[in-house]
Amino acid sequence: MTSTTGTVCPHCGWPDGAEPYQVVSRHGTAAGSTVWTRCACGSLQVRSVDARGMRVVSRSRPSATPAGRAANSPCR
Template identity: 65%
Template sequence: MPSTDTTACPHCGRPDRGEPFRVLSRHTTATGHTEWTRCECGSLQVRVADGRGTRVVSRSGPAARSGAASH
């Protein structure tokens, strides 16, 4: 479904409807589905797909880089 929103990731500037993003999980709802995705920059996003289209309704900052030393 096309995005009903023209927003972009505030961390990397990619359009919310753009690729690449990785779908981590998808859950059916009464009106469509909810997806947990990860943007190319590492931001975790919650996308809702229903009769109004697909849109990002929540997001985090980019994930910490793996392999970084923590002391």
């Protein structure tokens, strides 16, 4: 799925233009950088950052377990 700044996560509504919920990794590229992030719903996102700004270029489905919560946690 491709999206641009100003849109929201289709799974939970977290704004794409907001600070990422969690930065997983950051890699420099010839044009700028690629940032792998995790949304509040657990969806893994690939963000491209260059002179034109930031845009989400790929996004997964949410994880079965919300980010930051152990799989065997009693709080679900």
